[in-house]
Amino acid sequence: MNEEAAREGEGSPVLIWITALALLAAMVAIFIYVPTEKTEGAVQRIMYFHIPSAWVSFLAFFVVFLSSILFLWKKEREWDIYAHASAEVGVLFCTLVLITGPIWARPIWGAWWVWDARLTLTLVLWLIYVAYLMLRAQTDAGSMRARYAAVLGIAGFLDIPLIHFSVLWWRAFHPLPKVITSEGLGKGMDPAMLATLFISLGAFTCLYFALMGQRVNLEKLRDDIDRLKKDALDSD
Amino acid sequence: MDHLGYLFAANAFVWGGVLYYLLMLRKRSQALKKDLDLLKDILDKGPAK
Numbered sequence: 001m002n003e004e005a006a007r008e009g010e011g012s013p014v015l016i017w018i019t020a021l022a023l024l025a026a027m028v029a030i031f032i033y034v035p036t037e038k039t040e041g042a043v044q045r046i047m048y049f050h051i052p053s054a055w056v057s058f059l060a061f062f063v064v065f066l067s068s069i070l071f072l073w074k075k076e077r078e079w080d081i082y083a084h085a086s087a088e089v090g091v092l093f094c095t096l097v098l099i100t101g102p103i104w105a106r107p108i109w110g111a112w113w114v115w116d117a118r119l120t121l122t123l124v125l126w127l128i129y130v131a132y133l134m135l136r137a138q139t140d141a142g143s144m145r146a147r148y149a150a151v152l153g154i155a156g157f158l159d160i161p162l163i164h165f166s167v168l169w170w171r172a173f174h175p176l177p178k179v180i181t182s183e184g185l186g187k188g189m190d191p192a193m194l195a196t197l198f199i200s201l202g203a204f205t206c207l208y209f210a211l212m213g214q215r216v217n218l219e220k221l222r223d224d225i226d227r228l229k230k231d232a233l234d235s236d
Numbered sequence: 237m238d239h240l241g242y243l244f245a246a247n248a249f250v251w252g253g254v255l256y257y258l259l260m261l262r263k264r265s266q267a268l269k270k271d272l273d274l275l276k277d278i279l280d281k282g283p284a285k
Contacts, residue, residue: 036238041238041239042238042239042240042243043238043239043240043242043243045243046242046243046246049246049247049250050246053250092253092254092257095253096249096250096253099246099249099253100246100249100250103242103245103246103249104242104246106242107239107242207254211254211257211258211261214258214261214265215261217265218261218264218265218268221265221268221269221272222268224272225268225271225272225275228272228275228276228279229275231279232275232278232279
């Protein structure tokens with residue numbers, strides 16, 4: 001059953017097509033539709049990759065958090081698979097945040113990196129989930145590994161509210177939130193820029209689900225192999 | 237003031253990163269499928285005598 005799901009799932013052609021079309025729409029919006037920002041110039045367009053990458057990494061780590069709680073509660077392997085897959089995709093997007101941020105910062109702030117609260121906490125978040133993946137890779141498979149990983153997955157998520165509020169709580173280099181503000185959603189932003197940002201956020205969210213589907217199938221395939229190996233040993 | 241090189245670099249890193257991850261997933265998936273087919277063959281033939 002799992003094997004069938006994995007082989008079929010490699011398709012999910014509808015999701016793959018939706019993702020491809022959404023990414024194409026995002027590229028058109030970013031490079032053709034949206035006007036160039038007056039102060040920063042074309043380099044400001046990095047925002048349409050940087051913010052969606054951050055959003056997807058937060059979403060991915062939220063899925064790790066939720067799946068880890070459900071795994072500890074229900075002890076079902078399925079939740080451990082979701083947590084592991086989502087952590088890997090989350091680390092990928094968090095890496096992209098940590099790369100695109102400095103590339104954007106260099107021409108605007110004159111420095112690749114500053115030890116600002118938001119930047120530092122984002123680096124800490126990345127380190128936590130890299131440690132999560134290393135824990136999974138370096139320890140033997142089994143329920144104890146899954147439990148330790150689940151605890152780390154839950155604890156790591158606590159960094160995300162700190163990242164969000166850090167620019168409000170401490171003096172920061174990083175700009176204040178422009179999308180979710182106390183005055184409302186996207187108030188003070190140019191409507192075309194806001195629309196482009198939302199198109200990009202949607203496209204990156206589709207990309208997250210497409211990558212998650214592939215990664216989950218991979219893990220299920222690995223489970224099938226382990227099961228067959230066990231059957232082969234039992235039959236000897 | 238446009239700094240197009242920075243925009244290009246950020247764009248290249250994002251798509252390069254995603255493509256690299258997709259290729260890595262495909263490679264891992266192919267290796268696992270190969271293992272699975274091999275195991276199935278072994279099990280179909282029965283235990284070695």
